[in-house]
Amino acid sequence: DTAVSQTPKYLVTQMGNDKSIKCEQNLGHDTMYWYKQDSKKFLKIMFSYNNKELIINETVPNRFSPKSPDKAHLNLHINSLELGDSAVYFCASSQVYGEQFFGPGTRLTVL
């Protein structure tokens, strides 16, 4: 069974649209994260959630909003998509300060 799964794997959409990426972990972890990897391959933390509470919110536009319906899920909602949002988005989970387990990534392309 996949420990951290993301859907969809690929997402192609037009500028201005609103989209969501789903993430689920079956590891029983307390904390989940979203990372963005841009075209230059730089990986950057966007958000982390611990027990349904936002802990970190880096300098991310407020068009991005994480939503956690329960401890096993952390979905990423993006409003008014822009060209610069094109990237690979990775979800991860961990126990507090434990090793992080990453999902396979979602490649978002904004046209």
Next chain:
Amino acid sequence: DAKTTQPNSMESNEEEPVHLPCNHSTISGTDYIHWYRQLPSQGPEYVIHGLTSNVNNRMASLAIAEDRKSSTLILHRATLRDAAVYYCILRDDSGGGADGLTFGKGTHLIIQP
């Protein structure tokens, strides 16, 4: 999180040991040294981490300098599957929260058959 410096790329032969260096001269006393790697078209995966003492696990060994200003990830017998970007990351694990990881550019490890 303190900054780390790694070579952009390294090349090694299959079945030989690989030593991946990382400099972190501004490391603080509560910073742990974490190593992750990212295989092509995959998410990052945890390799190893340590604070002061050398660490071993099934994937690799981590050698930490006595002054903690540098460390070396050791792959004892590289295989083609070890070709990846290796990231050395410092994180202050002393607090009560759950911080994300601050990735640098990493070292692109190339394994020759």
